[in-house]
Amino acid sequence: MIGMVAYSSNAVWLVFAAALLVLIGAITSLLPSPKDFTPPTVDIFYSDKGAVFRGTVDIGVYAEDDSGIERVEISLDCTLPIASFTAPPYTAVWDTTPLPVKRYTLCVTAWDRAGLSSRVTREVNVVR
Numbered sequence: 001m002i003g004m005v006a007y008s009s010n011a012v013w014l015v016f017a018a019a020l021l022v023l024i025g026a027i028t029s030l031l032p033s034p035k036d037f038t039p040p041t042v043d044i045f046y047s048d049k050g051a052v053f054r055g056t057v058d059i060g061v062y063a064e065d066d067s068g069i070e071r072v073e074i075s076l077d078c079t080l081p082i083a084s085f086t087a088p089p090y091t092a093v094w095d096t097t098p099l100p101v102k103r104y105t106l107c108v109t110a111w112d113r114a115g116l117s118s119r120v121t122r123e124v125n126v127v128r
Contacts, residue, residue, distance in 0.1 A: 036114035040065035044108045051124045061090035065112035078107040
């Protein structure tokens with residue numbers, strides 16, 4: 001009888017421990033996930049040396065974030081869209097031929113899955 005009581009006591013503790021683990025898991029799943037306060041890292045690179053563009057130019061973007069990248073946009077003067085991406089590789093071919101000869105701002109904005117964004121800009125000259 002004594003051995004049976006010890007066994008029953010151990011079984012009760014095992015059931016209690018299992019129930020406790022289930023309860024902890026349920027409570028943990030209700031807690032909000034850690035908030036992402038860090039915006040993505042973003043940079044831009046292009047095929048032409050320097051910032052003088054003529055004809056078509058290959059544009060590449062590096063974007064990275066711990067929570068993942070939601071989207072990346074390349075734009076001219078931060079308003080006129082050139083390309084938009086939801087998955088890598090973030091590369092585009094930009095035809096500068098129809099543009100007037102002048103100085104422009106090439107903008108790249110990346111958004112992470114938490115909704116945070118980063119922007120990088122480069123001054124470029126379009127020539128003939």
